[in-house]
Amino acid sequence: DSGVTQTPKHLITATGQRVTLRCSPRSGDLSVYWYQQSLDQGLQFLIHYYNGEERAKGNILERFSAQQFPDLHSELNLSSLELGDSALYFCASSARQGPYEQYFGPGTRLTVT
Amino acid sequence: AQSVTQPDIHITVSEGASLELRCNYSYGATPYLFWYVQSPGQGLQLLLKYFSGDTLVQGIKGFEAEFKRSQSSFNLRKPSVHWSDAAEYFCAVGAYNQGGKLIFGQGTELSVKP
Numbered sequence: 001d002s003g004v005t006q007t008p009k010h011l012i013t014a015t016g017q018r019v020t021l022r023c024s025p026r027s028g029d030l031s032v033y034w035y036q037q038s039l040d041q042g043l044q045f046l047i048h049y050y051n052g053e054e055r056a057k058g059n060i061l062e063r064f065s066a067q068q069f070p071d072l073h074s075e076l077n078l079s080s081l082e083l084g085d086s087a088l089y090f091c092a093s094s095a096r097q098g099p100y101e102q103y104f105g106p107g108t109r110l111t112v113t
Numbered sequence: 114a115q116s117v118t119q120p121d122i123h124i125t126v127s128e129g130a131s132l133e134l135r136c137n138y139s140y141g142a143t144p145y146l147f148w149y150v151q152s153p154g155q156g157l158q159l160l161l162k163y164f165s166g167d168t169l170v171q172g173i174k175g176f177e178a179e180f181k182r183s184q185s186s187f188n189l190r191k192p193s194v195h196w197s198d199a200a201e202y203f204c205a206v207g208a209y210n211q212g213g214k215l216i217f218g219q220g221t222e223l224s225v226k227p
Contacts, residue, residue: 002156033214043203045214056212090156092215099145099207100164102215104157 003027004093004105012111018079021108025072025093031055032074033094033102034066038087049074050097081112115140117204119218126194127226134189134221136204145207146187147215148178152200160202163187174198199225 003026013019025032034046036059045058049068060066063081068074078085088109092102116139126132138144145164149157161172168180178189187204201222205215 002158004156031213035215042219043215043217045216048212048214050212056214058211058214092157094213098213099209099215100213101147101159101162103159104149106156 002103002105004091004103006089006091006105006108008108009106010109010111012113013081014113015081015083017081017112018077019081019110021076021078021089021091021110023074023076023091023093023105025074025091026095026103029093029095029103030072031094031097031102032068032072033092034060034074034076035090035092035104036087037090037107043090046076055097078110083112086110086112115206115208115216117206117216117218119202119204119221121221122219123222123224125224125226128196129193132189132191132194132198132223134202134204134223136187136189136218137185138187138204138206139185140206140208142209144187145209146178146180147205147207148172148176148187148189149203149205149217150174150200151203151220157203160189194223194225196225196227199223 005024030051046060048056088107092104118137148160204218
């Protein structure tokens with residue numbers, strides 16, 4: 001158990017809908033990263049927050065957004081969902097900024113039908 | 114651009130045999146390197162990391178990895194594989210100038226024969 005929690009574990013929804021994925025980092029970790037894992041793209045970095053502020057963006061679509069709240073939990077919002085958004089979404093946390101070890105949650109499997 | 118290559122998509126080894134999973138990276142500066150393992154339906158678990166110093170690093174579950182700057186490699190090894198080691202293994206490099214994001218290889222799936 002990494003100490004990172006993600007909810008829900010599974011999510012099935014229809015095209016055009018909007019969903020919110022939630023992540024709670026390890027106790028004391030200020031950095032939260034979001035990644036998408038799909039068969040064709042592998043593991044891709046989406047976005048990084050540190051202590052409530054956005055620090056870096058990766059291959060994140062404009063339909064996707066995220067935020068980190070004062071209690072350090074983070075939410076990833078996916079809207080206008082398409083079939084191609086079906087993937088595993090991971091949250092990871094780290095104690096510091098920078099290229100240090102990250103601890104991953106169990107992921108949310110999103111299926112768009 | 115930084116990248117990580119894992120040349121082997123799938124490897125099968127017999128239980129008790131030794132294992133080496135290959136990883137090559139492309140990164141301009143001193144890399145921060147990681148190996149993660151993912152069991153089916155699970156998240157990624159950190160096996161080991163290399164930041165600096167001794168180029169042979171020890172990790173959990175009996176794994177070790179060796180950093181070779183001249184070959185831009187960070188291969189993962191285990192002297193004797195157990196059936197429970199069957200999983201997917203990912204090599205990653207930490208991008209210092211990009212917020213610390215991890216850049217992952219495509220993964221190597223390990224199967225263990227009894």
